[in-house]
Amino acid sequence: MQIQADYYDGKSARRAAATMTIVGRVVVVSRDGFSSEYAIDAVRVQSRLRGAPRRVDFPDGSAAITDDHAAIEAAFGVASAQTLAHRLESHLGFVFTAIIGVVVAMVLGYMYGVPWVAREVAERLPDGIESQLAEVSMKSLDQAFFEPTALDSDTRKKIADGFDTLRASTDLPKTVRLEFRDGGWIGANALALPGGVVVVTDQLVEAMPGVDETLAVLAHELGHVRHRHSLRHLLQDSITALAASAIYGDVASLTSIAVTAPTVLAHNGYSRDFEREADAFAFDLLKKIGRSPKAFASAMTSLEKAHEEQPRDPNKLRRKIGLPDKEPAAEKPKERKRPQGEKSDFSYLSTHPATSERIRAAEQAAGAP
Numbered sequence: 001m002q003i004q005a006d007y008y009d010g011k012s013a014r015r016a017a018a019t020m021t022i023v024g025r026v027v028v029v030s031r032d033g034f035s036s037e038y039a040i041d042a043v044r045v046q047s048r049l050r051g052a053p054r055r056v057d058f059p060d061g062s063a064a065i066t067d068d069h070a071a072i073e074a075a076f077g078v079a080s081a082q083t084l085a086h087r088l089e090s091h092l093g094f095v096f097t098a099i100i101g102v103v104v105a106m107v108l109g110y111m112y113g114v115p116w117v118a119r120e121v122a123e124r125l126p127d128g129i130e131s132q133l134a135e136v137s138m139k140s141l142d143q144a145f146f147e148p149t150a151l152d153s154d155t156r157k158k159i160a161d162g163f164d165t166l167r168a169s170t171d172l173p174k175t176v177r178l179e180f181r182d183g184g185w186i187g188a189n190a191l192a193l194p195g196g197v198v199v200v201t202d203q204l205v206e207a208m209p210g211v212d213e214t215l216a217v218l219a220h221e222l223g224h225v226r227h228r229h230s231l232r233h234l235l236q237d238s239i240t241a242l243a244a245s246a247i248y249g250d251v252a253s254l255t256s257i258a259v260t261a262p263t264v265l266a267h268n269g270y271s272r273d274f275e276r277e278a279d280a281f282a283f284d285l286l287k288k289i290g291r292s293p294k295a296f297a298s299a300m301t302s303l304e305k306a307h308e309e310q311p312r313d314p315n316k317l318r319r320k321i322g323l324p325d326k327e328p329a330a331e332k333p334k335e336r337k338r339p340q341g342e343k344s345d346f347s348y349l350s351t352h353p354a355t356s357e358r359i360r361a362a363e364q365a366a367g368a369p
C-alpha cells in the first residue's frame with residue numbers, strides 16, 4: 001500500500017513530497033531519492049481531527065502529513081471513529097503525566113496554597129481574637145515551660161526601654177509588649193506570640209554580652225510580630241490539620257491543634273523565609289534607631305557559645321510533670337548531660353540556627369548605608 005504525503009525532516013521547515021509504503025510491519029518513506037525504514041510499531045499516528053490533515057510521527061523526529069485518512073486507517077489500523085479523548089486515555093504515558101500533574105498540583109497547593117490562605121486569614125482576623133489568643137498562649141506557655149523572671153529590675157528596665165524605642169520606630173501598635181520569663185527547661189529563647197506579645201527568657205539575656213545584643217534579638221522578634229509569623233504558622237498547621245481531618249474524618253488531628261499549640265509557639269519552627277524576613281526587618285530597624293546590625297551577629301555568636309557551654313537541667317521538666325529527679329540537680333551540674341532519648345530541643349538555636357549566612361547578612365547590613 002502506498003500513501004502520498006508531505007514530509008518534514010524535523011530539523012528544517014522544508015517540505016518534501018514523499019511516498020509511504022507499508023511492507024509487512026515496516027514503513028518505508030521515500031523522498032528526494034532517499035528512503036528510510038521504520039518499524040510500524042514505532043510510528044505514531046495522530047488522531048483524526050475534523051477537517052485537519054493527519055500527521056504521522058517517525059521515531060527519528062521526522063514527520064509526514066497526509067489527507068489520505070482512509071489509507072492511513074487501513075495501513076495503521078486506526079479506527080476512524082476514535083476520539084482524541086479516547087486516544088489520550090488509552091495512552092499510558094499520558095495517564096502517568098496526568099498523575100504526576102495532580103501530585104505536583106497538590107504539593108504546590110500545600111506549599112503555596114496553605115501559607116497563602118494562612119496569611120490572608122491572619123490579616124483579616126479581628127484584633128480582639130488575636131489578643132485573646134495571645135493571653136491563652138501566654139498562659140499555656142507559663143504552665144508548660146516558664147517560671148517568673150529572676151532578672152534584676154535595672155536590667156529589665158534597660159531592656160524594656162530599649163524595646164519601647166524599637167517598637168516606637170515601627171508602625172506596630174502600643175499593645176505590642178515585652179514579657180520577661182525564666183525559660184526553665186527551654187533555656188535561652190525569645191519568641192513572638194500571636195497578638196504581639198514578645199517573650200524573652202532570663203537565660204537569653206544572661207547569654208548576651210550586653211543589652212545591645214538582647215535588643216538585636218528583640219528587633220528580630222518584632223519582625224515576626226510585624227509579619228504576623230506566629231499566627232500564620234499556627235494557622236498553617238491548623239489548616240493542614242483541618243484538611244487532614246476533612247479527608248480522613250480524623251477528629252484526633254483537630255484536638256491535636258489545641259494540644260500542640262504551646263509547643264508550636266515555643267518551638268517556633270519558622271520557615272527560612274520567615275527568618276530571613278524577620279532578620280531583614282531587624283537590620284533595618286536597628287539602623288533606624290542608630291544601632292548597628294552587628295549586634296545581631298554578635299548575639300548569634302554568643303548564643304552559639306552559651307549553647308555549647310551550658311548543660312540544661314533535665315529535672316526541671318520532670319518535676320513539672322511530677323516525676324522524681326533522675327539525678328541530684330545541684331550536686332554535679334558540670335557533668336550533667338541531656339537526658340537520653342530526648343529529641344526535641346527548644347533552645348533558640350534549634351529554631352534559629354546561627355548560620356554563617358545570617359551572621360554575614362547582619363555584618364553586610366551593618367556595612368551598607
Ligand SMILES: [Zn+2]
Pocket residue numbers: 220224270275278352
Ligand atoms: Zn525568628
